[in-house]
Amino acid sequence: MEIDVVLPCLDEESALPWVLERMPAGYRPIVVDNGSTDGSAEVAARLGARVVSEPRRGFGAACHAGLVAATADVVCFMDCDASLDPRQLPRVSDPVLAGRAELVLGRRRLSADASWPAHARLGNAVLAGRLRRRTGTPLHDLGPMRAASREGLVALGMADRRFGYPLETVLLAAAAGWRIAEAEVDYLPRAGRSKVTGTVRGTLRAIGDMRRVMAAQGSAR
Known part of the structure; x- marks a missing residue:
């Protein structure tokens, strides 16, 4: 069966060829251009990816735009900066396809x-x-490679559109009684500097978003 792969993208022109050329058969890339100023959208389209434009800045905004655009029963998410190998996507999608878990990170x-x-x-370990x-x-690990049912994710109703989106997904999935699992994936040298972890400021901003989501979900219980 075919699986859609959502790739939030902000100025990843140099990394996209490596990522898209390693996409496994049956995995359909959806590159969500989140305001790139380089040629990311053109590169993605030339290499056969579906390109979705999301002008509202934010990691969660890009992820959710890709989820809404997806049509496959199972959807994967991953960064498109070459820090993760698309050939390892089956490690997170196979348990979902086999019915052993509803969400795999x-x-x-x-x-x-x-x-x-x-x-x-350190920030990732504390939050985990x-x-x-x-x-x-x-x-x-609140890692960026993950897989779940498209309909299930839409039904969860994630509201965060910033860096808290991945955490909110897990919190809502857990509250809904989903079986959540992990699978090991290799973390590779990325192309260029990360917009989040590349600076202490970026990391603190992401942690702040996640703490806000954690507090909001706690008060909603």
């Missing part, structure tokens, strides 16, 4: 030359620990 395993700054790893305690889910 890729737990990043660092390669020798991967760039994942200490401040970003809080998530485990709050939901009982066996998660150790």
Whole structure:
């Protein structure tokens, strides 16, 4: 069966060829251009990806625009900066297809030359620990590669359109009683500097968004 792959994109012209050329058969890339000023949209279209424009800036806005545009029963998400290998997408999608889990996240395993700054790893570990305690889910990484049912994700009703979107997805899925699992994926050297983890400021902004989502979901319980 075919699977749609949502690729939020902001100025990833240099990384897109490597990413799109490694997309497994049956996995249909949806590149969501989130205001790129380089040739990302043109490169993606030339390489056969479906291109969706989302002018509202925000990681969650791009992810949700891709989800709305998707038509496959199962949808994957991943960064398109070459830090994750599309050939490993079956690691997160296969458990969903087999009915063993409703949501699967890729737990990043660092390669020798991967760039994942200490401040970003620490922030990720702290949030994952809080998530485990709050939901009982066996998660150790809020990684960007993930897979779930398209209809299920739409029904969850994610409202955040910033960096809190991935966390909100997990919180809502846990509250809905979904089976949530992890699968190891390789974390590779990305192309260029990350818009989030590349700076302490970017990491703190993302953590702030996630804390806000955590607090909002806590008050809604």
